[in-house]
Amino acid sequence: MSCLMIIGIICYLVGIVVSRMISEKGLKALTDSEKASYLNAFSKFRMFSSLPVLAAGVIMILFIFFFPDYSVFSLLMFALLCIIYLVVLNIMMFIKLKTLNPPAEYRRYHILSRVIQYSGFLAFLLLFGYDWLFNLGYIYLLPFVGQL
Secondary structure: OOHHHHHHHHHHHHHHHHHHHHHHHHHOOOOHHHHHHHHHHOHHHHHHOOHHHHHHHHHHHHHHHHOHHHHHHHHHHHHHHHHHHHHHHHHHHHHHHHHHOOOHHHHHHHHHHHHHHHHHHHHHHHHHHHHHHHHHOHHHHHHHHHHO
């Protein structure tokens, strides 16, 4: 594992930790009944939000294993699917959040929390993808370069 991959993983983990801290700060702006209703309203999001990413990751790993010539394509498709999924998930969350009509302070913390979390994830994807493509991926690209 290279230095860029480690930095990418650290960016992702720091983004998650800081995001959780900001999210907890936002929850303190709510009353107990509002907290209960929000946690109840988003329980399905929390339960099922990681399943599509996990499924896409397993499919990507299987695709790389069975079709190693297309590993660059599968990595790019996984990154694209994750980004599309996060955008759709956030749109659904903001629509649901809008119907609950939370206080402005909570919304501000919620949005900041999401921006930080996804910035860490984007940094991970960019650093991991850059390192893989330019430092490790050349092994997989050599057959294609010879055909040019």
